[in-house]
């Protein structure tokens with residue numbers, strides 16, 4: 273693993289965030305001449321936003337993530353709007369505690385507003401992003417009534433500012449779609465970075481990942497004209513990824529990564545990450 277470079281963190285938190293492997297991908301990215309950068313499992317967006325390609329299509333099947341980024345792009349969610357919102361709602365949280373958190377959660381599940389989504393994402397238990405079978409956000413409260421202290425609000429607004437600058441400086445599209453859609457668009461000279469959920473690890477409404485999806489992704493990667501990078505897990509203390517042998521023709525880099533698996537400490541295992549690489553000459 274490379275020495276840590278300055279990696280910026282976007283405003284949304286998500287389990288499995290790839291902050292730690294960004295420096296490695298940045299080094300690889302610098303050596304490539306990329307047409308369009310595609311990230312079909314964008315999650316927090318930490319990878320692509322740090323790589324800062326000129327033209328990119330970020331997508332995810334979670335509409336709330338995509339709405340959030342489109343709200344920044346369209347200017348309906350800004351550094352200023354977030355500051356005002358978090359000051360107001362943060363004060364109410366301080367007074368009413370969990371009751372206020374649950375009020376916002378109910379409101380979000382009805383109206384799906386991106387400011388509410390950010391509030392929940394930054395005050396829920398362990399920064400989890402999880403939805404039930406109806407697609408409702410269902411993570412409990414972090415139980416810190418003074419969550420939105422001034423320094424924390426400043427941290428979040430700086431993150432929003434950073435993302436809005438990145439979007440303004442470049443040509444970025446945010447799409448809510450299944451990963452398969454992206455493979456119809458990507459062409460020779462483009463780069464696709466894939467970070468799918470790990471089979472059997474994420475299990476929420478938007479992150480259901482099955483062996484069938486894994487097979488489909490493998491087939492699409494095998495046939496795409498675009499170059500690609502695939503993040504997947506290599507092994508943990510107990511087992512090795514049974515799908516990895518499918519990529520044995522490719523260069524596979526092993527990286528140590530602490531994967532944040534769940535709320536309970538005992539469920540958190542150090543996972544060895546694999547980065548499968550396929551760079552085609554453009």
Ligand SMILES: C[S@@+](CC[C@H](N)C(=O)[O-])C[C@H]1O[C@@H](n2cnc3c(N)ncnc32)[C@H](O)[C@@H]1O
Pocket residue numbers: 286287288289290291312313314315316317318319331332333334449450451452467468469470478479480481485
């Ligand atoms: C492991 S997370 C990506 C994390 C991201 N690389 C980061 O660093 O923040 C996987 C993402 O894939 C999305 N996803 C799950 N199934 C999908 C599908 N079938 N099509 C598109 N996106 C999907 C989830 O909503 C989630 O945001």
